[in-house]
Amino acid sequence: MIDRSFVQNIVKNYNSSKISITALGSHSALDIMDGAKSENLNTLVICQKGREKTYAHFTRIVDDMIILPKFSDIMTEKLQQTLISKNSIIIPHRSFTTYIDYDSIENALKIPIFGNRQMLRTEERNVKKNQYYLLEKANVRYPKLFSKPEDIDRLVIVKVMESTRKIERAFFTASSYKEFNEKAEKRIAQGIINAEDLADARIEEFILGTYFNFNFFYSILHDRVEFLGIDRRLQTNLNDFTSLPAKQQLEIDVELQNIEVGHMPATIRESFLEKVFEMGNKFVNCTKKEFHPGLIGPFALQSAITKDFEIVVFDVSPRVPGSPVLMMSPYTHYYYGESFGTGKRIAMEITEAIKEERLDEVVT
Numbered sequence: 488m489i490d491r492s493f494v495q496n497i498v499k500n501y502n503s504s505k506i507s508i509t510a511l512g513s514h515s516a517l518d519i520m521d522g523a524k525s526e527n528l529n530t531l532v533i534c535q536k537g538r539e540k541t542y543a544h545f546t547r548i549v550d551d552m553i554i555l556p557k558f559s560d561i562m563t564e565k566l567q568q569t570l571i572s573k574n575s576i577i578i579p580h581r582s583f584t585t586y587i588d589y590d591s592i593e594n595a596l597k598i599p600i601f602g603n604r605q606m607l608r609t610e611e612r613n614v615k616k617n618q619y620y621l622l623e624k625a626n627v628r629y630p631k632l633f634s635k636p637e638d639i640d641r642l643v644i645v646k647v648m649e650s651t652r653k654i655e656r657a658f659f660t661a662s663s664y665k666e667f668n669e670k671a672e673k674r675i676a677q678g679i680i681n682a683e684d685l686a687d688a689r690i691e692e693f694i695l696g697t698y699f700n701f702n703f704f705y706s707i708l709h710d711r712v713e714f715l716g717i718d719r720r721l722q723t724n725l726n727d728f729t730s731l732p733a734k735q736q737l738e739i740d741v742e743l744q745n746i747e748v749g750h751m752p753a754t755i756r757e758s759f760l761e762k763v764f765e766m767g768n769k770f771v772n773c774t775k776k777e778f779h780p781g782l783i784g785p786f787a788l789q790s791a792i793t794k795d796f797e798i799v800v801f802d803v804s805p806r807v808p809g810s811p812v813l814m815m816s817p818y819t820h821y822y823y824g825e826s827f828g829t830g831k832r833i834a835m836e837i838t839e840a841i842k843e844e845r846l847d848e849v850v851t
Contacts, residue, residue: 494599495847501574503841507531507551508834509575509598511558512542513582515809515830520548522830526838531575533561535586558586562595570598576850578833579607580807599850601833602783606774606805612646612689616777618803625773627766627788628799631692636667639690645671647680647688660693694799696791699753702808703767704832705782707848708839712767714760715785715829716816718808721749752812762798766790770803783849784836785829807833 508523510516512534520530524547531551532542535558542549551573553566560566570577577583577600584592589608596604609617622629633639642662649657657680661667667690674680702715723746755763766788775781787808788800813819813828820826840846 488593489597491851494850497571498599498846498850505529505574506841507573507575508578509533509570510578510580511583511586512538514580515807515811517545518811518828518830519578522828522834524548525831526834528834531573561587562591567597576601578807580809601837601849602806603778603781604851606778606782609805610803613687621773621777622800624777625769627769628797630694630799630801633690636690637664639664639667642693643690644693645688645690648684649679691801694791694793694801696793698791699755700787700789700808700810701763702787702810702813702829704785705771706836707783708836708845712771713822714763714767714818715832716813716818717753717755718750718810718812719753720747721751722746723748750810750812752815754817766798784833
């Protein structure tokens with residue numbers, strides 16, 4: 488395990504006037520880069536060969552680019568030393584933890600990370616101290632879990648990895664053990680999933696409600712949880728299918744997928760905000776006890792609000808959630824008098840930490 492003091496010593500030796508905000512060129516790198524430039528910080532994007540055109544296109548916000556044969560080459564000693572020489576601070580997002588394995592992040596990556604690197608693994612449902620564990624400890628409601636399909640007694644959603652694209656989950660619903668087997672066998676036969684991954688699938692109660700992705704930011708400098716805003720996810724081919732008339736839906740035999748391809752902004756009734764604040768605070772306080780020093784920076788609680796006005800969290804993002812539409816959020820405007828996204832809020836925290844000589848407090 489990379490000791491936090493080791494990383495803190497690295498940033499203490501950085502040239503604080505030349506900090507490079509660094510991210511893998513994927514997921515939400517543009518939001519991160521744009522936020523950094525708004526605070527006059529240097530930016531560096533690490534791209535995988537063949538995927539660099541997007542970042543070469545936006546020259547205003549990308550100061551420097553490193554192109555690698557594959558993202559995981561960031562782990563080479565030579566490149567790590569290069570990034571450290573550039574005063575890099577990595578901003579983790581979902582692609583970061585997809586293309587670089589957790590063991591490497593926790594035990595071998597020497598570059599300072601904005602956030603808590605030990606918490607990144609909690610996103611995975613197959614580890615002991617996972618997001619379910621944290622939600623339970625925080626006393627935040629999450630869906631009922633089923634340890635085996637034979638126990639299904641209500642509508643559930645089955646979360647299983649796709650057979651070919653391991654970064655995507657081939658969700659499907661079922662309301663009985665019989666339906667579970669029928670849908671699973673069909674998907675295995677079609678090559679969408681395989682039997683081995685199905686054995687590790689998570690079966691959750693399907694929460695009927697309105698879906699909100701609540702985006703937060705914990706400022707360790709101010710010991711404050713801020714509510715940045717809400718996005719809703721656009722998914723293929725689910726969104727297109729549900730827009731069809733019911734008669735056509737019944738006539739079409741197509742396997743639905745929940746692959747996120749975009750976002751749209753949303754707001755929530757003011758009468759719900761106290762519940763949202765309470766949920767965010769409870770979760771952060773729990774992480775302080777379970778993963779010292781706890782969450783640092785952005786996180787999201789993907790939730791549904793039921794007909795009884797109860798908030799149920801079904802997914803946790805302990806890193807940059809990837810919601811660029813937060814730039815239009817009214818909630819950051821309420822705090823700061825201007826609307827901005829997660830990338831700028833990160834840059835604001837880093838800029839303040841530099842000014843106060845507290846940069847070591849925001850990294851692990």
